[in-house]
Amino acid sequence: VCSQCPSQLARDVVSAFPTFVAHHQDLVHGIARRWSRDPSDAEDLSQEAFIRAYRALGRYSPERRHALRTRGWMARIVVNLAHDRARGGDPPTAPLDASADRADIGAATPEATVDRHETNRMWRELLASLPPAYRTAVALRHVDGLSYPEVARALGRPLGTVKSDVHRGVRLLRLAFEARVAAEAADDPHRYTATDARAGRSIPPRANVEVTP
Amino acid sequence: MTMHTTGRALAEARAIVTGLRTLREPAPPALAGAVLSAVGIVDAYAEMPGPIGPLFVAWGPGGVSAVDRAEDAAAFEEAYLARTGRPLHRVGRVPERLARQVDRRIRGERRRSLPVDLTGLNEFQRRVLAKTMEIPYGEVRPYAWVAREIGHPRAQRAVGTALAQNPIPFVIPCHRVVRSDGRIGRYGAGGPTAKRAVLASEGIDPDELERIATAGVRYLGSDTTRIYCYPSCRHARRTSPQHLVRFRTAADGRMAGFRPCKVCRPVDEAIAA
Numbered sequence: 001v002c003s004q005c006p007s008q009l010a011r012d013v014v015s016a017f018p019t020f021v022a023h024h025q026d027l028v029h030g031i032a033r034r035w036s037r038d039p040s041d042a043e044d045l046s047q048e049a050f051i052r053a054y055r056a057l058g059r060y061s062p063e064r065r066h067a068l069r070t071r072g073w074m075a076r077i078v079v080n081l082a083h084d085r086a087r088g089g090d091p092p093t094a095p096l097d098a099s100a101d102r103a104d105i106g107a108a109t110p111e112a113t114v115d116r117h118e119t120n121r122m123w124r125e126l127l128a129s130l131p132p133a134y135r136t137a138v139a140l141r142h143v144d145g146l147s148y149p150e151v152a153r154a155l156g157r158p159l160g161t162v163k164s165d166v167h168r169g170v171r172l173l174r175l176a177f178e179a180r181v182a183a184e185a186a187d188d189p190h191r192y193t194a195t196d197a198r199a200g201r202s203i204p205p206r207a208n209v210e211v212t213p
Numbered sequence: 214m215t216m217h218t219t220g221r222a223l224a225e226a227r228a229i230v231t232g233l234r235t236l237r238e239p240a241p242p243a244l245a246g247a248v249l250s251a252v253g254i255v256d257a258y259a260e261m262p263g264p265i266g267p268l269f270v271a272w273g274p275g276g277v278s279a280v281d282r283a284e285d286a287a288a289f290e291e292a293y294l295a296r297t298g299r300p301l302h303r304v305g306r307v308p309e310r311l312a313r314q315v316d317r318r319i320r321g322e323r324r325r326s327l328p329v330d331l332t333g334l335n336e337f338q339r340r341v342l343a344k345t346m347e348i349p350y351g352e353v354r355p356y357a358w359v360a361r362e363i364g365h366p367r368a369q370r371a372v373g374t375a376l377a378q379n380p381i382p383f384v385i386p387c388h389r390v391v392r393s394d395g396r397i398g399r400y401g402a403g404g405p406t407a408k409r410a411v412l413a414s415e416g417i418d419p420d421e422l423e424r425i426a427t428a429g430v431r432y433l434g435s436d437t438t439r440i441y442c443y444p445s446c447r448h449a450r451r452t453s454p455q456h457l458v459r460f461r462t463a464a465d466g467r468m469a470g471f472r473p474c475k476v477c478r479p480v481d482e483a484i485a486a
Contacts (some may be wrong), residue, residue, distance in 0.1 A: 029240035050248040142233040
């Protein structure tokens with residue numbers, strides 16, 4: 001996305017920064033949103049991350065700016081900032097009431113909107129049910145679309161660890177997804193999550209559904 | 214693992230990846246502008262309520278830098294760039310403190326000074342605007358008055374031009390400057406109708422002002438104080454009707470033994486000319 005950013009940044013931070021922000025805002029806000037309780041927290045966090053990036057770029061030498069792999073670097077700033085804010089605690093579970101409204105403006109029909117809300121909600125819940133380490137890595141890789149080296153950079157962890165975290169996370173999600181699809185087919189209200197899968201709990205039986213009169 | 218299960222697992226993994234991608238959402242539109250104005254690369258603007266409808270208010274490091282009626286965002290941004298050389302980015306809202314200061318200024322509460330950024334204007338324009346800021350809420354002064362006050366008594370037309378290009382209307386009350394013959398005159402921020410509406414929002418009756426002027430009255434005096442004022446001066450307005458004296462010219466007032474008010478400092482045409 002931002003192949004020209006480093007060379008522009010190397011020349012002049014001030015004139016390159018607007019483009020830099022335009023190219024990284026979805027990434028930064030996406031990460032911030034998962035770490036924030038509400039949309040305005042997410043905007044605050046995003047803004048602060050960019051301000052930090054701007055100051056850092058001002059301190060870097062042109063050579064260093066030129067060598068910068070910006071997406072992983074920028075993601076790391078947001079993740080660290082979010083960590084600081086959460087004071088090293090677990091990331092909050094992904095918010096269930098996330099601002100899907102804005103994304104729905106272009107939706108064709110109310111039915112389509114409801115469908116999207118439902119699908120969105122399901123994926124959010126599935127992601128939230130992952131253990132924190134897997135959740136963060138999976139989200140950076142598959143929601144934000146970072147490459148494995150970028151995820152490794154963002155989290156400050158070895159490439160191998162990050163890859164295995166993502167693979168394990170996706171496997172857990174796959175089990176949970178499979179179970180949910182099965183449960184929905186059987187109209188079972190129980191929500192089988194990745195937590196159940198991890199705990200070795202089996203997929204609930206589909207027969208014998210109690211029907212209250 | 215059989216071929217069959219591997220295939221299924223792959224398909225499901227793909228479904229997971231596709232599903233997760235649906236959680237991607239665009240950053241809010243105001244984010245980039247907020248970031249760029251926070252680091253000082255661009256100036257920001259936002260909409261806020263004004264006396265005759267919503268306003269665009271722009272601000273930069275030097276204070277409020279532009280105001281206009283919130284109608285054409287693109288034109289507002291373009292004019293700003295042309296005048297200041299700085300790009301303008303729209304943000305969600307005016308910062309609380311600034312919004313309160315602007316609102317107070319517009320409503321005539323001038324307790325604290327509000328910094329304004331007049332980048333791109335020449336010395337004459339700045340002096341005209343600075344003088345205009347001294348005209349009290351709810352009162353009007355003629356173009357000739359501004360011209361005299363800044364030491365260019367013959368520059369009425371230039372004053373009019375400078376006011377027409379006022380980049381910060383409402384905050385710098387160019388609507389309080391009217392024609393010497395008492396008519397309301399032109400207005401940069403929406404024409405004469407808008408000018409009347411802003412004046413009315415300050416409790417001035419523009420029709421009454423013009424009616425007085427059409428009747429040939431330019432100044433009002435009080436036979437108890439023997440002082441004459443502009444009709445909208447607070448001292449003229451508190452004079453009771455039985456003591457009110459009407460003058461067509463300042464010379465008439467002088468001849469009748471009246472002196473000009475020290476608050477509204479009416480222009481004496483004979484002396485000014």
